[in-house]
Amino acid sequence: MHSAIFLCLTLAGLCTVTHGHHLDKGQDEHNSTNPAALKLYKSVADFAIKLYGQLSSASPDKNVFFSPLSIISAFSLLSLGAKSATRTQILEGLRFNLTEITEEDINKGFHDVIPLLTRPNSGFQLDLGQALFLKDDLKPLQTFLDDAKAFYDTEVLHAKFQEPKEAKKQVNHYVARKTNGKIVELIKDLDPETELAIVDYIVFKGTWKKPFDPALTTEKDFFVDQETTISVPMMHGTGWFDYYFDAELSCTVLQLDYQGSATAFFVLPAPGKLKVVEEALSLDTLTKWAERVSRNTAEVYLPKFNISASYELNEPLARLGITDVFSDHTDLSGITGQPLKVSKATHKAVLTVDERGTEAATTTAIEMTPLSPPPTIHFNHTFLMMSFHKETNLTLTISRIAIPNKQ
Known part of the structure; x- marks a missing residue:
């Protein structure tokens, strides 16, 4: 008998108005003092493209929007409690080449880059974090809790999963608070067997260098x-x-x-x-x-746009090779010492793009045009x-x- 884990992944993006380079020419030199980032970014980009292919082919004429970083960090956190083939399958499905990057490097990578992503930055805000909601009587292994806190700075909270409506309210309220009200109903229903929910959230807000009028x-x-x-x-x-x-x-x-x-x-x-x-x-x-x-x-x-998207990730991730965690064949015994499986992985995202920029600027640029x-x-x-x-x-x-x- 496997009890259930519910993975909840959220993204709220506000791009309020415009120009470096992703993968720029000097990337190796730029990241020479940050080897963790250098080891992570290729896998994150590859996973983003592969999952995009799955989601876009399933809905060829619709909007697609998700955060690969949010999904990868949640499942990397989950892998801390996975063992043997299940752990390998999760990490390889996330597009980590385990002959080039070790599990320790992956976890240390997130430990090192999350502070870089979330530090205060004028004109750019990224809030990223994880939380574990545990059934009141669930006792996770101390090793798992220690690693989750050390590598992912994960909050550990309790929820009344024996009362699904109350637990849903608790988790949704947490997500709404962490995403500044952008995501208000991540969970619509809960498996009554749920004993643990992993919530991963990311809130992105940026202002363009060059605003639109x-x-x-x-x-x-x-x-x-x-x-x-x-x-x-x-x-x-x-x-x-x-x-x-x-x-x-x-x-x-x-x-x-x-x-x-x-x-x-x-x-x-x-x-x-x-x-x-x-x-x-x-x-x-x-x-x-x-x-x-x-x-x-x-x-x-x-165009200005305001879109939202919600995905059940079980099938798309299974097509990328992450199958065992959703089945009775999984081994997530490193979380509680007892059989667990993921019942559902949900990702919800909201993105707004408009022309607004900063209210005031300290410099003036004059551009000459032909x-x-x-x-x-x-x-x-x-x-x-x-x-x-x-x-x-x-x-x-x-x-x-x-x-x-x-x-």
């Missing part, structure tokens, strides 16, 4: 598909931007920097080329884009967005915006 935002057409056109508030800016036209993949990559230590890629495929771009996503592709974006003049139209009309980059059909932490190169979020106003 709200006075220039107007309603324009966005082409959802060949038959469907909707009207969306379209931000507008003319001036110097970092971008790159990838002729091989028929897409334009616009890089917008946040103030502080984060950046975003907005990837606009040419009409009919979305699938080509999605199939070409890889660490090499991201690196190429980062190396080749260059500063030039452009006229940019980018007299000839600059090229236009018009995000008026399905596009991709990815955000990265520049100091560690970790992939924070990945999304496909197919319907900008779809909740």
Whole structure:
């Protein structure tokens, strides 16, 4: 008889308005004092792309949005209580190459990078954390609790899982508080056999280095598909931007920097080329884009959008090789010494992008533009967005915006 673990993963993103480079040319030198980050970022990027492929193919015409960092950190935490084949399967499914990185390196990596991600940074805020909710009479092994606290700074709380409605209220209230009200109902139902819930949350808020002027935002057409056109508030800016036209993949990559230590890629495929771009996503592709974006003049139209997504991750993760934790074959005895299995892994994410910037700036920049009309980059059909932490190169979020106003 296996009791159940409920994994809850949340992401709330507010990108309030624009330019470094994810995977930039000097990344090895930049991270030379942070070897943990250097060992993690490739696996996080690879996992992000693989899971994106699973979620996007399951919903080819819909929005996709999730935080690979949130999911990986939750399952890495879970792996502390996994043994033998179950632990190996979790870590390899997360795209860690265990011939190149040890379990100790993975855990130490998160221990080292989480403070870098969450330290106060003007114009950029990232709150990231984990919590364990335990059934009142559950007694976890001290080794597991010590490791969870040491590597992931995990809070340990109790919940009345014998009363599912009360436990659901407790967990949802915690998540709402930690995400500043962005995620208000992560859990809709609980397995009555649940004895332990792992909650992983990430709240991302950034302001663009180069804000869009709200006075220039107007309603324009966005082409959802060949038959469907909707009207969306379209931000507008003319001036110097970092971008790159990838002729091989028929897409334009616009890089917008946040103030502080984060950046975003907005990837606009040419009409009919979305699938080509999605199939070409890889660490090499991201690196190429980062190396080749260059500063030039452009006229940019980018929709404001507010999207949310919720996923049951059992099947997508099983297709990536993480199967045992959801079955009676799992070995998670390192958590309590008793049989446990994951009943459900839920990830919910909310993302808002608008033109707002900081209220005041201490410097003024004057940009010179050529007299000839600059090229236009018009995000008026399905596009991709990815955000990265520049100091560690970790992939924070990945999304496909197919319907900008779809909740």
